[in-house]
Amino acid sequence: MKRRTFLQLGTIIAASAVLDGCRSKNEQLIPYLIPPDEGVTPGKGTYYASSCNACPAGCGILVRVSEGRAKKIEGNPDHPINRGKLCARGQAIVQELYHPDRVPHPLKRNGPRGSGAFTRISWQEGIGLLADKLKALQREQNTNGLALLTPHLRGTLAELTSRFMRTFGSTNHVSYELLTPDLLRAAARRSFGHPSLPYYDIAETRYLLSFGADFVENHLSPVKYGSAFGQMRQGRDTVRGHFTYVGGRMSLTAASADRWMPAKPGSEGALALGMARLILAESLYDSGALAANGLEAKKLLAALDRYDLPRVTQLSGLPQGAIAEVAREFASTRPALALAGEMVAFQSNGPESVRAVHLLNLLVGSLNRPGGIYPDAGFPSGPENSFAELLALIETMHGGNVKVAMIHGDPLYSVPPATGFHDALAKVPFIVSFSSLLDDTALHADLVLPDHAALESWGDVIPVAGTREPVVGLMQPVVEPLFDTRQFPEVLLATAHELGGRMAAALPDESYLELLKGAIRKQAGLEAGVDFEATWVDLLQHGGSFKGKSSKLTGYRWGSDAPPPLPEDPDFAGDPKTYPFHLIVYPSTAFYDGRGAPYPWLQQLPDPMTTVVWGSWVEINPETAAELGIGFGDLVEVTSPQGTLRLPAVVYPGIRPDMVAVPLGQGHGGMGRYAQGQGVNPLALVARQGTKQQPAWNATRVRITRISGKGELVTAGHPQGSLRSELVEI
């Protein structure tokens, strides 16, 4: 062959190969083997109303299902909490259903704890195993050897779990969540005599003063308050509400404010009292409101005597003029509303600081007024110090008195190790997890009885702190269960039946659906002769019962025996010389307290303030960073009296120079392929000081050292304060 012919041939072959690549292939058309049921039309969506349980806010959702698959979730326009809106976390729960690492069937451990070595067992065997352990406890007359640890449950499920534990004869039933608003309840109890959470009428207020309440991202009911905030700013023709944020770190909420007051951590309560004192001293208060609450201005002023401006200026580290200005604005604009959030509550002096903010609302007459604060009617009473209950349980477990622990949720991740929970749990001989992904807790369990995904479950969802009327949202399965899983309450019922005797008699329902329907029927209070089935179908169609009777709760009134709030000086774990910085752990926008981490949509969501995607980071003020020689994206080591973590630094101007902040939610040891090994869990740093039975997650001091220039930080853009350009970009 001549050289020329060879080249020609080669070119032709190459060209045809390239052209063949452009050729689009005929697709295949796969028929059903057996046609789907009546009501399923291929290519056409059906919408089901349900409720979101990704956080306690309990928004209503509409799920589009086509060909028997859940495709898209949006907010339910009829639901009084979210009115058709929905946050990213709610949108992402469809990925819980289709997560590739879901536990498809019950598992029994066959290797060392934490190794993830499990064998498949049947449900009969799984429930039999659990029932055998419980029967053994009954035989030994040691029913208190059973512990149940769940997140805060509400409605029928709470009723079922407590009935299960009560009848079994165990008092070790703890409902615990990291970001629980317990302290808000405890503060309300001390100030007003009843422990209801606040409902803020943000939409109607004209001056909003938030003490560390990040209501746009995660405080209580973020979708509700996010849209109310929009209403307050732009919804009225003549007024644009003013917003001042107090808190050492600029969150997304703080970034939406007109004025940012970066007070020293732990000084927020003193600052509120300083403002209250100024309002009293300058007679800017609402005298009618004071009289109605049985308070006297003179006495109150005397009680707050210590909080004069110079002292508050020194405590909070804010300019004196700004404090006085905000206090006067707050008092002279009506209606005005002050909120207290997690940044304040999770300090050592949290409850009293929250009460100081209550006092501000009282002084300007914003209790039970439009544009003010009302008691939440949705779920008026709840745990007031579940952390103390958790500590008691840890004590019991440590003493080896818990033989069987049934755990829903992932406490091994979300309880800070400083509480000793990890060691205590290791002493429990038999751990049952109900997780649908192999999370940290499930990996250490002896038996995994996987729960349904939310979109496969029945339930009632009672929203927290978002309404003035009682609202019950309903959850219904929108698809057939994908795997051989069972809903947690169904497992409890089946176990009770297996145990027989008193347990079976106390929990006679065949299924959770039956129990739920019974509970809803009781709530509806139907007259005899009315067809409940029709009501039930109607409720399911609309997503729940939204026309609750108006609340029986009386409004807030300052308790006659309530002392004036006097927060003590904040107390921090760690010596200021060795550990010069305050550590703030804040719930991340995407993951909340970590339960959003397994979903890739949320993992891909850049943080709204720093634009960081994937992993964890620590936010450091540029001044501090320059002093320590830390650049944007450097790897640093954060050390607290409790532990040490390595993570990349984000040089962030929106934080006090004496403070560093790490987002919560990453650093899972398990929880599926998307969460596992991503970032670090900042709870490893959180220390406890003294014997205080109070969750002071933001009262730890740390020190920072630069390790190297390779932090492997990924950002979606050039955030403000970026000092280096050689970052990995996407």
Add this chain to the structure above:
Amino acid sequence: MNKVRLIIGLAIVTVAIVAASVLLYILPLDVRDHSPVQPLRFSHKLHAGDNGIHCLFCHSYALKSPAAGIPSMEECRACHLFISPNAPEIKKLMKYWEKREPIPWVRVYSLPDFVYFPHMMHVRAKLPCAACHGEVATMERITRSASLKMGWCLNCHQKHKASIDCWTCHK
């Protein structure tokens, strides 16, 4: 001399590449098979033509769904348990059924993802199936008779005074 040759050569190569790219862009590169061989020799002529079965009998979702749908295996089988069960192609069908495998039919008509085409609206507007799918009743094996290009869609929409707003099809 050599330099000039090199320059001319390079110029020719550049022009050729540009021309090829332009050609690739203009040429109708839809080289999908218009009449692909199907895994089973199913005859539309026999079913829809000779026996006069209505299109919607098998493609039953066309009236109420964007997708017309194809009959499930169970539906094929239900008839053919009794109708010519011994024909070789029917035996093939039954083999698929026994193996619990769907027949991997080759798709003839397909639109890109960015086009929203609802069958039900067209059927309800009394457009005959043959307007797009050709005289299926005379075809042994289905052959695509329309180009399925946007111009072809628009022509018909204009003729029938249907909306030609972008959002009608691209949503």
